[in-house]
Amino acid sequence: MDVSTLLHLHTLTEDLAAFLSEVTPGDLRRRTRDPHLDVGDLYLRIIEENLRLVATITGEAVPREQWPSPSDGPALDVATRDHGDCGLDSSYRRTARLVENAFASAGAALPQPSLTRLYEDHLSSTVRHNRDLAEALALPYQPTSHVARAVLGRA
Incomplete structure (x- = not known):
């Protein structure tokens, strides 16, 4: 994939x-748009x-020992209590860079239509996660117009 994409x-x-950098320990149990997810659950899902x-x-497979698991909700509570803040942005950025690098280096690993579909789905999902967390x-x-157009397939 090219850099502009x-x-x-x-x-x-x-x-x-x-x-995610704005999340405080008290925010972790705030409900999201999905009645079954709170902010902590949403983070683990992302x-x-x-x-x-x-x-x-x-x-x-990405080695799991470096990353929180969706079953680590209680561990997430303890970690944020012990450290005084959530710091969720740090782990998220690391996984986001892994995703960006995977797309950038995909080459012929996947057929282009499949890779494009995965990319578009991930863009849409990331917009939804932004909206849900902000809410x-x-x-x-409000995503920038060029990003919104890209997500909507109008760019």
Whole structure:
């Protein structure tokens, strides 16, 4: 994938990282748009989605010991209590870079139509995650017009 295409994804991931940097320990149990997910659950889901996507693109599993698991909700609570802040943006940025690097280096690993579809789906998912997290934190979110057009397939 070319750099200009990946710039859309990078812009969205930085938006999401900025929202995650605003999360406090008290925010982790705030409900999201999905009645079954709170902010902590959404974060764990995002990490899991990123790692799964990297494995799909590269054909190689990402070692799990470095990353929180969706079953680590209680561990997430303890970590944020012990450290005084959440710092969710740091782990998220690391997985987001793995995704960007996987797309950038995909080459012939996947047929181009499949890779394009995965990219478009991930863009859409990242926009939704931005919206859901911003909404849960009562923060405004409006993606830049070029990113919104790209997500909507109009760029």
